[in-house]
Amino acid sequence: MKKVLKAVSVLVLVTLLFCCSGDDNNAPINNPDPDPVPNPTDATTTLINTLSVPWELLWGPDNFLWVTERNGRISRINPDTGEQQVVITLNNVAQQQESGLLGMALHPDFINTPRVYVVYTYLSGNNLLERLVQFTYSNNTLSNETTLIDQIPANRIHNGSRLLITPEGHLYMSTGDAGNTSLSQNSNSLAGKILRINLDGSIPTDNPIAGSTVYSLGHRNPQGLAIQPGGRIYSSEHGPDTDDEINIISVGANYGWQEVRGLIDTPAEESFAATTPVTESIMNWTPTIAPSDLVYYTSDRIPQWTNKLVMTVLKDRKIVALTLSNDGTMVTQEESFFEDAFGRIRDIAVSPTGRVFIATNGDSYGDTSNTHRIIEINRLN
Numbered sequence: 001m002k003k004v005l006k007a008v009s010v011l012v013l014v015t016l017l018f019c020c021s022g023d024d025n026n027a028p029i030n031n032p033d034p035d036p037v038p039n040p041t042d043a044t045t046t047l048i049n050t051l052s053v054p055w056e057l058l059w060g061p062d063n064f065l066w067v068t069e070r071n072g073r074i075s076r077i078n079p080d081t082g083e084q085q086v087v088i089t090l091n092n093v094a095q096q097q098e099s100g101l102l103g104m105a106l107h108p109d110f111i112n113t114p115r116v117y118v119v120y121t122y123l124s125g126n127n128l129l130e131r132l133v134q135f136t137y138s139n140n141t142l143s144n145e146t147t148l149i150d151q152i153p154a155n156r157i158h159n160g161s162r163l164l165i166t167p168e169g170h171l172y173m174s175t176g177d178a179g180n181t182s183l184s185q186n187s188n189s190l191a192g193k194i195l196r197i198n199l200d201g202s203i204p205t206d207n208p209i210a211g212s213t214v215y216s217l218g219h220r221n222p223q224g225l226a227i228q229p230g231g232r233i234y235s236s237e238h239g240p241d242t243d244d245e246i247n248i249i250s251v252g253a254n255y256g257w258q259e260v261r262g263l264i265d266t267p268a269e270e271s272f273a274a275t276t277p278v279t280e281s282i283m284n285w286t287p288t289i290a291p292s293d294l295v296y297y298t299s300d301r302i303p304q305w306t307n308k309l310v311m312t313v314l315k316d317r318k319i320v321a322l323t324l325s326n327d328g329t330m331v332t333q334e335e336s337f338f339e340d341a342f343g344r345i346r347d348i349a350v351s352p353t354g355r356v357f358i359a360t361n362g363d364s365y366g367d368t369s370n371t372h373r374i375i376e377i378n379r380l381n
């Protein structure tokens, strides 16, 4: 009898264990360890391989990875187990070619102010437009969508859009030229710009054009924004058939598109820059490589990257580390890592302890299969 009781209680326990774990999206995920000991045998660890075009990957103040997929899904990912918890699926996102759900940022005081900022494209009649919105996070879901910037020109190509929140509480947003090259030099258009607002959606009083979110102009399609300790902001930017760029973003500066590519080094560019001040890129790539997300890596966890700009690369399928001069205004060395190891690499996230995660986007442009990955880089060799 005792044996039977024991067997029954084991069965009940097993049933409880299996019935109550697994598929329930509302079940809380155990708080992950923000700093586990790296696996000593593997240089990289695949966390999840069932995503479709993960676009933004970031480390949240809640110690989870947060990810947008271009199809409209926003998830929290346990950085130790890869368990995915979908917090919202946005049905009004229009995903056409390069457009869809793009950049994301979390409020720096997320625990007390659980705001999530995201950018997506949507259809207005037959036209694609882009907007920046904020959501409130509670009970494992996002709600209270509030629009902060709307009616940004969009298209099937060239929509940016990366978000960056700086320590002084500004939210920067990159936008693309929406395939209309004349918009980047037009300060009345929100296309081809870096925009800047306060975290409550208001316009900073020291923006260069009173009452405008425009912070800098003359951009083509910037998809990386990073900040160096001390406050210098860098962007990566897709060039056309030449001159992918790294720029230092300054208030009111003009980066030249479509009149100047990279350096001012042709007669036409010199002529344009003679009347319109243009800030040259500090690094450019010809042929192009398709640069995407950008971080300034401060940790010594991956010592080869300490105090360097680290950038994910789509077309050339690798990670690039850029060493800067002491004053931060020049690139003095370029190194490549993981060439052709993971396919196209869209995005990178770094934890406060220096853990590095990347998001991959398949093997070819336009691949939207559900096989894209988040990979932790434990070490470089």
Ligand SMILES: [Ca+2]
Residues within 6 Å of the ligand: 056, 057, 058, 293, 347, 348, 349
């Ligand atoms: Ca990121």
Ligand SMILES: [Ca+2]
Residues within 6 Å of the ligand: 260, 261, 262, 263, 264, 265, 266, 269
């Ligand atoms: Ca040039």
